[in-house]
Amino acid sequence: MASDQTAQVASLQKELDKTRDLVKVLAERIKHGEANDTIYAASCYAGDAHNFNAIPQNGMPAKHVANLIEDIHLCDFNPLLNTSSYVNVTSEPEEKAVAAIGAQINIADASVYPASIELHDRVVNMIASMWNAPVPPKGGNYSGAGTVGSTEGCLLGGLALKFRWREWYKKKHGLSDQQVLGVRPNLVISSIFQAAWEKFFRFFDVEAKVIKPNLVYDKMAVNAHDLVSLCDEKTIAVVGIMGNHYNGMYDPIWEIDKEVELLNAKMGWQIGIHVDGASGGFIAPFQEMSGKGTPGPFDFRLKNVLTMSGSGHKFGESICGTGWVVFRHREGLASHVATTVTYLGGSSDSLTLNFSRPASGPYVQFYKLLRLGKEGYISKVENQMSVASYLRHFLAGLRHPSGKKRFQMLDGGDTCCLPVVAARLNPELCLHYDDIDFQHALSESHWYVSGYSLGFENPSNGKFENLCSDENAATTMFRIVVKSNLTRNLAENLAGNIEKILAVLDDMDSGYESIHSKLKGLALEDEIPLKELREYSDSLGHLPVAPTQSLKKSQFIQQSFRKKKQQKSSILAQNIC
Numbered sequence: 001m002a003s004d005q006t007a008q009v010a011s012l013q014k015e016l017d018k019t020r021d022l023v024k025v026l027a028e029r030i031k032h033g034e035a036n037d038t039i040y041a042a043s044c045y046a047g048d049a050h051n052f053n054a055i056p057q058n059g060m061p062a063k064h065v066a067n068l069i070e071d072i073h074l075c076d077f078n079p080l081l082n083t084s085s086y087v088n089v090t091s092e093p094e095e096k097a098v099a100a101i102g103a104q105i106n107i108a109d110a111s112v113y114p115a116s117i118e119l120h121d122r123v124v125n126m127i128a129s130m131w132n133a134p135v136p137p138k139g140g141n142y143s144g145a146g147t148v149g150s151t152e153g154c155l156l157g158g159l160a161l162k163f164r165w166r167e168w169y170k171k172k173h174g175l176s177d178q179q180v181l182g183v184r185p186n187l188v189i190s191s192i193f194q195a196a197w198e199k200f201f202r203f204f205d206v207e208a209k210v211i212k213p214n215l216v217y218d219k220m221a222v223n224a225h226d227l228v229s230l231c232d233e234k235t236i237a238v239v240g241i242m243g244n245h246y247n248g249m250y251d252p253i254w255e256i257d258k259e260v261e262l263l264n265a266k267m268g269w270q271i272g273i274h275v276d277g278a279s280g281g282f283i284a285p286f287q288e289m290s291g292k293g294t295p296g297p298f299d300f301r302l303k304n305v306l307t308m309s310g311s312g313h314k315f316g317e318s319i320c321g322t323g324w325v326v327f328r329h330r331e332g333l334a335s336h337v338a339t340t341v342t343y344l345g346g347s348s349d350s351l352t353l354n355f356s357r358p359a360s361g362p363y364v365q366f367y368k369l370l371r372l373g374k375e376g377y378i379s380k381v382e383n384q385m386s387v388a389s390y391l392r393h394f395l396a397g398l399r400h401p402s403g404k405k406r407f408q409m410l411d412g413g414d415t416c417c418l419p420v421v422a423a424r425l426n427p428e429l430c431l432h433y434d435d436i437d438f439q440h441a442l443s444e445s446h447w448y449v450s451g452y453s454l455g456f457e458n459p460s461n462g463k464f465e466n467l468c469s470d471e472n473a474a475t476t477m478f479r480i481v482v483k484s485n486l487t488r489n490l491a492e493n494l495a496g497n498i499e500k501i502l503a504v505l506d507d508m509d510s511g512y513e514s515i516h517s518k519l520k521g522l523a524l525e526d527e528i529p530l531k532e533l534r535e536y537s538d539s540l541g542h543l544p545v546a547p548t549q550s551l552k553k554s555q556f557i558q559q560s561f562r563k564k565k566q567q568k569s570s571i572l573a574q575n576i577c
Contacts, residue, residue, distance in 0.1 A: 248420030254296025281310025
């Protein structure tokens, strides 16, 4: 009896071993099959497996993960037809390979990657030379750094100027290190600033002194005298914007420098200038090289320009998030933001806010500067300005059935500005649609332009206000950024679609009413009262906030735009088709 049981156990064990071997073989076959099958046949995509909001228990084949990410990206807007953004969207295979090399390098570790640090420094030298920074008196490299983007460049420049001012103010008033910390400084800037400066004011406890330029006559370029008149002895610097993101206009840095020089001489102050060249830093120099530059210098040739920043991933043509900041000198300026690191096997300086970061930005910027050279950048900029001129004159020449001009042009024209076309629907036409509606309608033809209202949250008081001195916050306009990929052929296609879209919008009945025409009736307060939100939301058929909430006007506008686009997109599609 015992022997029979033993035999049965042995037999079952053999069967179990065979089953295990079979399961193992089948598992290998499944794994092999999923690794070679198309992603759409993979078992890991059954059911809700694609909703990855938590780390999955088991891994997936590499090509399936890559395919998944590609599918996600397909749902993005076509970047090549996006004229709203300034970000470069084209690259060469060699450039992508260079970026991949850089992605594997932590450029913060100078001990392990000394050659990559040297490459980074060479790029800083090239850009500093392009911006006419003074040659370092003791030789060596210029003082500057590669950053994640132009935002970090602005923050670093602003911090260096803040710490420089603090040392001056402490000495002037005989304050201790502790006492001077209780004095809040300010920075003077146009209201047409980029988001980097809002971060600077908020993160680093600096008061914003903001001046609102004129839209119609000055095209958003700040008046130098009015700007500098806001300065006092607590002003760390004045910011001049070389190419604002609304309409591409340059602030007159050369005039700002004169005003700052006069003020410093009169008051015994030492206010400097930061040039925000996020967009113009890689445009204005090459316009000047081609003989089509600004009326005066805009960079370190001006005595009071102490820091300058720019964006490599915009008109610098990098495909990676890349920024650059250059300091006039190290002592008493860059030295304020430099930290020394000794725990990585050597001693090295860091001039950036973030420490660890990939070397992709410097690598790709180095590639682009060598790939294009000065002549390549000059030709590229001239092509962009030519295409911008074509679109500008096309829009300016369009007529409404009434015979009046379709658009009012609001940019700087064909020279001495960014390759940006900015306009608004002619207010004299009193149309039942606005520039935001125009943006949404045009997107149905796969083109994307940037429509926006002329309001902003004033960092000095936290209130939502008019951006320009001559227009209220509900006014709208739009821009077309002519990046290097926007060729004349594509521009002609865009122009043709604009004509078609305008005809469609004209044919829409009067019920197609602009969001902004209703917003004009709301008080320009920081928050919209709940009662008015309810009344306005009822007219749209939705309430963009919970019943107990109030909503900041800027948030309300954006939510209303998104809702209205959803309501109208199907109607527009039917008309366009």
